[in-house]
Amino acid sequence: MYHLARSLYMYATSKEEYSVLLLGLDNAGKTTLLSQIKALYQPRPDGAPAPNPGKTVPTVGQNVTTISLPDMNLKIWDVGGQISMRNLWQSYYTSCHAIIFVVDSADVGQDPDITRLPSRRPSSASGPTGNHPSVFTEEMVGINAPGSDFGRLDECRQVLESVLQNSDVAGVPILVLANKQDREDSVEVVRIKEGFVRKVFEGETGVGVRDSRVLPVSALMGSGVQEAVEWVQTRVKWNKEGRPPLMK
Numbered sequence: 665m666y667h668l669a670r671s672l673y674m675y676a677t678s679k680e681e682y683s684v685l686l687l688g689l690d691n692a693g694k695t696t697l698l699s700q701i702k703a704l705y706q707p708r709p710d711g712a713p714a715p716n717p718g719k720t721v722p723t724v725g726q727n728v729t730t731i732s733l734p735d736m737n738l739k740i741w742d743v744g745g746q747i748s749m750r751n752l753w754q755s756y757y758t759s760c761h762a763i764i765f766v767v768d769s770a771d772v773g774q775d776p777d778i779t780r781l782p783s784r785r786p787s788s789a790s791g792p793t794g795n796h797p798s799v800f801t802e803e804m805v806g807i808n809a810p811g812s813d814f815g816r817l818d819e820c821r822q823v824l825e826s827v828l829q830n831s832d833v834a835g836v837p838i839l840v841l842a843n844k845q846d847r848e849d850s851v852e853v854v855r856i857k858e859g860f861v862r863k864v865f866e867g868e869t870g871v872g873v874r875d876s877r878v879l880p881v882s883a884l885m886g887s888g889v890q891e892a893v894e895w896v897q898t899r900v901k902w903n904k905e906g907r908p909p910l911m912k
């Protein structure tokens with residue numbers, strides 16, 4: 665009887681918890697986005713100053729924040745995007761319910777069309793597939809130096825492809841954020857979507873199964889951030905049977 669009562673109590677008082685993984689190249693704006701989400705969704709004690717999301721250092725390891733929404737908690741993991749950090753990403757894949765892939769819209773070239781990229785070197789042609797570890801090396805990503813006509817477009821493509829190809833994230837909803845839309849030199853979201861993201865998703869095996877979206881944001885200014893969180897909130901619920909939440 666005690667156990668039944670306890671289970672009922674736990675059921676009535678617990679909340680669904682979903683994990684969201686923030687991925688993207690270094691400098692894309694993941695930590696800034698996490699700070700902005702915190703500023704929007706975490707209550708501050710009266711009189712406490714608003715956090716300044718613009719002050720970040722490159723993430724070594726991870727930052728994690730849980731935000732409480734009316735129908736769920738979202739536990740958001742911000743993992744470092746430097747090359748040396750990327751091999752850690754896959755350890756988060758099996759337990760995540762959604763991925764937010766952040767793109768620096770001011771660093772993909774002014775015409776981010778992956779079909780215009782120079783041909784790749786043979787060593788970079790064999791990306792990681794299936795359950796094979798996603799190994800990122802300096803050589804693999806070294807085609808487009810920052811400041812080239814394509815910015816870091818090819819590196820971004822390789823990294824997004826390697827995430828999609830990992831079978832541990834099969835069926836996980838992916839939101840791609842075209843970040844830094846406040847910058848004058850940023851590329852419009854539609855061009856990032858058509859020239860780059862859509863083509864990467866088209867190359868995915870089992871296409872059509874995955875739920876995905878591309879949205880414009882400025883993590884720094886906070887614009888689009890709420891829409892991004894709302895998209896994730898709906899999609900993790902839709903995908904609940906495939907990836908059940910934890911009850912906390």
Ligand SMILES: Nc1nc2c(ncn2[C@@H]2O[C@H](COP(=O)(O)OP(=O)(O)OP(=O)(O)O)[C@@H](O)[C@H]2O)c(=O)[nH]1
Nearest residue numbers: 690691692693694695696720723745844882883884
């Ligand atoms: N103008 C502008 N700058 C931004 C925006 N988002 C991030 N930044 C800047 O971009 C730089 C890198 O931001 P971070 O949030 O640290 O990038 P990150 O993706 O966490 O980088 P790693 O931790 O190295 O993976 C910082 O100087 C931010 O202020 C944005 O929306 N607009």
Ligand SMILES: [Mg+2]
Nearest residue numbers: 694695722723
């Ligand atoms: Mg960071």
